[in-house]
Amino acid sequence: MSLNLGNIIFKPTEQYHLNDITLNFEPGKMYTILGRTLSGKTTLLKTIAGLLSPDSGYIQFEGKDFLAIPVWQRNVAMVYQQFINYPHLNVKQNIEFPLKQRKMDPNLIEKEVSDAIQKVGLKGFEERKIQELSGGQQQRVALARSLAKKAKILLLDEPLVNLDYKLREGLREEFKKLFIGSEASQSIFVYASTDPLEAMQLNGDIIVIDEGKILQTGSAKDVFENPANAKVAEITNDPAMNLNKGKIDNNKLILNNEIQFNLPSNLQSMPSGDYLVGIRATDLYLDDQGFDFQVDISEISGSETFLHLHHQDTKCVATIEGVKSYEVDEHVKINFDLSKIYLFKESGELHYSPYQN
Amino acid sequence: MPKLYTFIKYFCVILWSCFVIAPFLWAISTSFKDFNSVTGGATYIPWLQFEPTLDGWSVLFKPGSQGGINIIGPYFNSIFVTFTASFISIALGTLSAYALSRYTFKAGFVQNNDITFFFISQRIMPPVVLAIPFFLFLSTLGLLDSLAGLILVYIVLLMPIAVWIMVDFFNRVPKEIDETALIDGCNPFQAFFKVVLPNSIPGMIVAGLFCIIFGWIDFFFAFILTFTNVQLLPVKIVALNSSITPWWSLSAAALVSVAPLIVVAFVVERFLSKGNLSGALK
Amino acid sequence: MNFKHKFVFLLPGLIVLIGILIFPIIFTVRLSLSGWNSFNPELDFVGIKNYIRLFTDDPRFWESFFRLSFLAVTTVFLQYIIGFALAHMVWKDIKFKRFFRVLFLIPMMTTPVIMTVIWRTFFHESLGPLNDFLSIFGVQPQWLSSPGLAKISIIIVEVWQWTSFMFLLMLAGLLSLPKEPFLAAAIDGASPFKKFMYVTFPLMAPISIGAIIIRLIEASKIMDTVFVLTSGGPGTATETSSFYIFIKGLREFQMGYAATMSFTYLIIMIISLTIIAKVLTKVLMKE
Numbered sequence: 043m044s045l046n047l048g049n050i051i052f053k054p055t056e057q058y059h060l061n062d063i064t065l066n067f068e069p070g071k072m073y074t075i076l077g078r079t080l081s082g083k084t085t086l087l088k089t090i091a092g093l094l095s096p097d098s099g100y101i102q103f104e105g106k107d108f109l110a111i112p113v114w115q116r117n118v119a120m121v122y123q124q125f126i127n128y129p130h131l132n133v134k135q136n137i138e139f140p141l142k143q144r145k146m147d148p149n150l151i152e153k154e155v156s157d158a159i160q161k162v163g164l165k166g167f168e169e170r171k172i173q174e175l176s177g178g179q180q181q182r183v184a185l186a187r188s189l190a191k192k193a194k195i196l197l198l199d200e201p202l203v204n205l206d207y208k209l210r211e212g213l214r215e216e217f218k219k220l221f222i223g224s225e226a227s228q229s230i231f232v233y234a235s236t237d238p239l240e241a242m243q244l245n246g247d248i249i250v251i252d253e254g255k256i257l258q259t260g261s262a263k264d265v266f267e268n269p270a271n272a273k274v275a276e277i278t279n280d281p282a283m284n285l286n287k288g289k290i291d292n293n294k295l296i297l298n299n300e301i302q303f304n305l306p307s308n309l310q311s312m313p314s315g316d317y318l319v320g321i322r323a324t325d326l327y328l329d330d331q332g333f334d335f336q337v338d339i340s341e342i343s344g345s346e347t348f349l350h351l352h353h354q355d356t357k358c359v360a361t362i363e364g365v366k367s368y369e370v371d372e373h374v375k376i377n378f379d380l381s382k383i384y385l386f387k388e389s390g391e392l393h394y395s396p397y398q399n
Numbered sequence: 400m401p402k403l404y405t406f407i408k409y410f411c412v413i414l415w416s417c418f419v420i421a422p423f424l425w426a427i428s429t430s431f432k433d434f435n436s437v438t439g440g441a442t443y444i445p446w447l448q449f450e451p452t453l454d455g456w457s458v459l460f461k462p463g464s465q466g467g468i469n470i471i472g473p474y475f476n477s478i479f480v481t482f483t484a485s486f487i488s489i490a491l492g493t494l495s496a497y498a499l500s501r502y503t504f505k506a507g508f509v510q511n512n513d514i515t516f517f518f519i520s521q522r523i524m525p526p527v528v529l530a531i532p533f534f535l536f537l538s539t540l541g542l543l544d545s546l547a548g549l550i551l552v553y554i555v556l557l558m559p560i561a562v563w564i565m566v567d568f569f570n571r572v573p574k575e576i577d578e579t580a581l582i583d584g585c586n587p588f589q590a591f592f593k594v595v596l597p598n599s600i601p602g603m604i605v606a607g608l609f610c611i612i613f614g615w616i617d618f619f620f621a622f623i624l625t626f627t628n629v630q631l632l633p634v635k636i637v638a639l640n641s642s643i644t645p646w647w648s649l650s651a652a653a654l655v656s657v658a659p660l661i662v663v664a665f666v667v668e669r670f671l672s673k674g675n676l677s678g679a680l681k
Numbered sequence: 682m683n684f685k686h687k688f689v690f691l692l693p694g695l696i697v698l699i700g701i702l703i704f705p706i707i708f709t710v711r712l713s714l715s716g717w718n719s720f721n722p723e724l725d726f727v728g729i730k731n732y733i734r735l736f737t738d739d740p741r742f743w744e745s746f747f748r749l750s751f752l753a754v755t756t757v758f759l760q761y762i763i764g765f766a767l768a769h770m771v772w773k774d775i776k777f778k779r780f781f782r783v784l785f786l787i788p789m790m791t792t793p794v795i796m797t798v799i800w801r802t803f804f805h806e807s808l809g810p811l812n813d814f815l816s817i818f819g820v821q822p823q824w825l826s827s828p829g830l831a832k833i834s835i836i837i838v839e840v841w842q843w844t845s846f847m848f849l850l851m852l853a854g855l856l857s858l859p860k861e862p863f864l865a866a867a868i869d870g871a872s873p874f875k876k877f878m879y880v881t882f883p884l885m886a887p888i889s890i891g892a893i894i895i896r897l898i899e900a901s902k903i904m905d906t907v908f909v910l911t912s913g914g915p916g917t918a919t920e921t922s923s924f925y926i927f928i929k930g931l932r933e934f935q936m937g938y939a940a941t942m943s944f945t946y947l948i949i950m951i952i953s954l955t956i957i958a959k960v961l962t963k964v965l966m967k968e
Contacts, residue, residue, distance in 0.1 A: 093578050113581040114589075120582050126575045130597040140583035191583070404873060408770045415767060416784055418841065425810055426799045495694030502687035514691075518698065523950050525902040525923045528943035531930050532705030532712075555701050558694060587686040618794040618905050623931070646802055653795045660790035668783045671853055 043069040043104055045090070045195060045230055050099035052085060052254075059085045060096065061254035069194070069228040072221050072246030074262070076235055078277060082254040083234040087197045090232070091118050103195075116195075119188035123200040125180035127172045127187070133159075134168040137187045158190040161220060178209045189220065198233045202240075214243055238278045242266060250274050267397035272318055272390040281323045281348055283384070284358040288319035295319070295383070298355040301333055306380040312394060320384035323348065326360035332377030340368040351376065423654070430651035474656070477615060480546055484553035485610035489603060491554075492518075492561025497591060499562070500569035501577065518562040521555060526619040529555070534623060544625050552620050557610045564609065568602030569595075608667060615660060712940035731941035741917065742925060742942055746949075749921040752832065753900040756839040761893055763840065764847025769881070772855050782852070789845035797909040800838050801825075804910075828918030831911050835919055838906050843899070847892055854888035855881075890961045897957065901950060922946055 045067040052060035060082055067073060075083045088094045090101070092113035101108040108116065119140075127136050137158055141151045159165055162182040172180060181201060188196055198217075202210040221231050235241055241248055241262060248265040250257040257277070258270040269275040269283075276282040288297040291314050295303045305312075335351035335358075342348075347362045351374070360376055368374070385394040431453070499515050533552055534543070542548030572595060580590035716727040735742060771781045788796075803809050804824040812821050824834045862880045871879070904923045907913055913920035913928070920928075926946065930939030 088578075091578075091582055093581065112586070113578075114584050114586050118582060120579070122575050122579075124573070124575060126573070126579050128576065128579075128594055130594075143584035143589075187583070408775065411766065412770055412775070412781055415763070416781065419784055419788060422796060422799050422803055422841070425803055429802065491694035491697055494690050495692075498687050498691035502690070514695070518695075520951060521698070521702070523898050523901070523954060524947060525926075525943075526904060527923045527927045527930070528709065528947055529705055530927075531936060531939065531943075532708045535708060536701075536704045551701055555698060558698055562694070588689070591690070612790060616790075616792040616794075618792065619908075649798060650802070653799050656795055657791045661787055664783050664786040664790050667786055667849070668779060671782070671849075671856060672779075 043194070043228060045108075046100075046102045047090070048100045048102075050089060050096045050101070052089060052094065052096045058254045060089065063099070063254070063256055065249065065256065065259070067195075067230045067232065069230055072231045072233065072244060073249060074233050074235055074241040074244050074246050075249045075251055076238060076241045076265075076277060077251035078236055081252045083236075083251060084199050085254075086251065087120065087199050087232065087234055090195065091120050091197055092116050117191075117193050118195040118197060119191045119193035120197040121181070121184045121188055121199065121201045123203050125177055125184060125204070127180055127183050129172055131172070132168070133164065133170050133172070133175075133183050136172065136183055137190050140187065140191045154190045154192070158186040161189060162186045162216070178205055178213065181205065181213070185220075193229065195230045196232065198231075200234055200236065203236075210240075214240065218244065238266075238280050241278070248278075250277055252277060268392065268395045269384075270392055272320065272386045275320050275384065275386070279322055281359045281361065283320045283322050284326070285318050285320050285386070286356055286358065287316070289316045290314045295380070300354050301356055303378065303380060306383070308381055308396065309383065309385070309394070312385060316388055317393065318386040318388060318390065320386060321358075321378055321382060323359045323361040325379040325382040326358060326376050327379065328360075328362065328374060329377035330375050332375040335374055335376045337368045337370055337372045337374060339370070349374065426650040426654055429646050430648075430654060432647045476546065477656075480549050480553060481611055481614035484550045484557055484614055485607060487550070488554050488557035488610055489561045489606050492558045492606070493565050493596075493599070493603060496562045496565030497569055497595065499566050501574065515562065515566055518559045521559045526623075530619065530623045533620070537624060549621060549624055552624065553614055553617065556617065556620070557614055560609050560613060561606045564606040565599070565602055568599060568605075572598060604670070608663065608670075612660065612663065709940045709943055712937055713944050715937045715940075727937070731938050732945070734938070735941055735945060741920075742922070744917070745920050745922045745925040746946075748832075748919070749901060749903065749923070752835060752839070752903060752919075752921065753897060756836055756843070757893060757896045757900050759836070759840050760844045760847045760896060761889070764844045764892075765851045765885075765889070767844070767848050768851035768855055769877075772852065785848050786845055788842050789849065791842070793842050794905045794909055796842060797838055797906050800834075800841075801910055804834055825911055826915050828915055831915060831919045835903070835906055835910060838910060839900070839903065842906075843896065846899075847896060850888065850892040850895070851885070854885055854892075858884050890958070893961060894954065894958050898954060901954075 047063055047065045050060050050063040051058070063086065075086060077083050085094060089096055092108075092111070095109070103116075128139060131139065134155060137155045138151055141154060146154075159168065162185050164179065164182055164186065167175070167179070172183065175183065181204075185201070202213055205213065217233070231246070233244060233246070235244075245262050247259065248262050249259045250265060250270075252273055257274045258265055260268075265274070266278055269278055272283075272285055275285070286297045288295060290296075290305060290309065290312055293305045295305050295309065297319060333353055335353045337349055338352055339350040340347060341350070342365050345363075345365060347364065347366050347368070349360045349362060349368060351358055351360060358376075382396050383394075384392070384396065387393050495518070499511055503511060529552075537543045537545075537548040537552070540548070542551065576594060576598070577590050580594040581587065585593060713731055714728060715725050716730070767785055771778055771785070775781065803811055806812055806821065806823055806825065809824075811824070815821065822830055824830050858881075862884065863876070866876045866880050902923060903921050904927070907919055907921055907924050908927075911919045913924045917925075922942075926939050926942045929935045929942065
């Protein structure tokens, strides 16, 4: 019952949209496809759905050649980021649509539809027209329609990105609960997102994609703690992980030839040489004994402040708790939590992670 | 200077309104005249300047055998031809427009935009260019002077309009709705008929209105391609424009033929205000 | 998307159109290469003799073409300005808005030929109301029998008939404009003139271009009006290309030559309209 993609290539223009993708999806599991905008997430989902045909490669589902089956015969469901529903039908008719198309027994349809409506919390809205609903409600209708289909593959393309913050949090929790339902029914749940935080919260298997290529797959914890390379480290963190050129020499860790630390104990066994040094924004902190940095930009987000800083050639972003105001060019003193340093080879591959055993 | 602007505005609007109404008023007045009233010099107001008669009007409904002109036959012919041709044009045009909006075509160097241009370029052809070949074409098929032949020709005139309006319209219906229908189990035809079409009614109405208008007002093709069996309204009326021009019945006939589309004008205005037309026309 | 489906959608319309058109087009080209006329009604082959005649020995055709360009450009220009102005005036803030809008739409709904027949009586030099009115001022212009005035008569009729169409397109365009730029202009305290020049007109640029192109295409086919009002006269003062082709083809029955003119005319039109479209886009979009 698994879904297998092999060597999928999709190159409609000069650039690759999907560059040699090989993936395996097991039933009953949740997968998050994490990547930046235009990295190929939507293209991948559409290829699985059948809306796009790859130039080469194979897709197998339940042992059958999926590519030979047209869209309308594959048992998939898809929820878009723009709330897509049938505008000329009301809520109930929208959810019924795929079931009627399948010519299901009307009694069974009634049951499935009311089940789905119940699950997404839209009881009482059956007769409403789509245009009368709010964004969150419309997206729930789309979700209900997908659930009612009891599709074997459920694809969601950044479904919450057009909703406000609070709603997003709430619906994300509901997704997870609904998923437990599909776990039981052995469906494959694929959720595309640009937000690493969202990927972490969903806590499924993560597939990191960039420029049409798969960079890493693994559990959420694994991908987050041990990014396969510097690119993955950028994508899986928001703000992106700070990366600076550095070297280990003479028992010291030196960044950009200007900032020096005594080599911490966890890095003692590392050979000398040039590295790409990575550290998360949250692992920098204000410290009067620290190094002198100047503020370039100060951003406030939620209950945190992001400081974009530079010290001569070294640039980094630091996350400061609380909402504080900083002036441009103001001087602050920053220190690094050396126990959380990542080392990447100059080519980008992970050399050392603070979480590896 | 808002006050001055308002004054100018009303002045211009009223001036233009008079210009618009002028020929109608003249026609109405003339339709009630007879030979003497017309040839004696220009006259305007009935009863004051001339004796009104209903000659001009009554003669319209008398069949030719009784010395009348009878426009009822041509009237219905016009309606039949216009509506049938519009219907077929919209049906076929919408299908083609949908294909041009949703799919990519490539046959050598010919692409979507070229095909759309081909459709629309039919409007560039002056009737006279097509008239002679169509004349021969229809006579080969034995369809000269027939309703079917004329409908065939009108389809060439009207389908481009339908395609032009519907392509634009479909481009503004999100493709994702089609995709969702496919995912929900519809093959492309079902997706079109069950989902896209019900949401395209405003566009089709606009296309319909334009087709009807441009079909109804045609003169040239009807003139060249029909003679006695089939007569369309505009032809009939112009035929009256002979040397002994009966101004009165001419005016009456003109007013009668123009009346139906005044209703259409109302419909169009309502559509405009509701905002449906604006979207479709962009 | 499946390969087959898209053709099933596209082809019915395309095939019907081509099917009905193909014979006439091929025939026209073939005819243009023949010497079909009333003395010699057969499809012989004279090569490009007709085309040579057209380009070297027929000033009348080219004159008619210039006349056509003059009439088309003038009428479309007037229609655009008046139509836009009217649309702007009945856009908002005016009493009896609906009445005026419906009234202004009516001319385009009327059959041009029929209205032209009425105009013919209107312009009648001795019995028509226009000269009757003008006789108060002592002028009796010869609307239909003097070359210059005949052109003006045609322009008047065309403007009456088709400004309405421009009006419709412009009004639809105005009604679909977003509100935000206007709110911004109001906040900035812009005068109505400034508002028009810097907000309304630029926003309407794409629609203006579309409307002008469409009207130019339709205007270049001026036929009905000429046919009824002046029959191309007096002399050839109002003879447009279409009318000249009509005379040569269906009055003098020089079908071969008429076909040559038709085909040449078609090519010229397609080329010029494409160029005009591109130029207009550049000019109006720059603002």
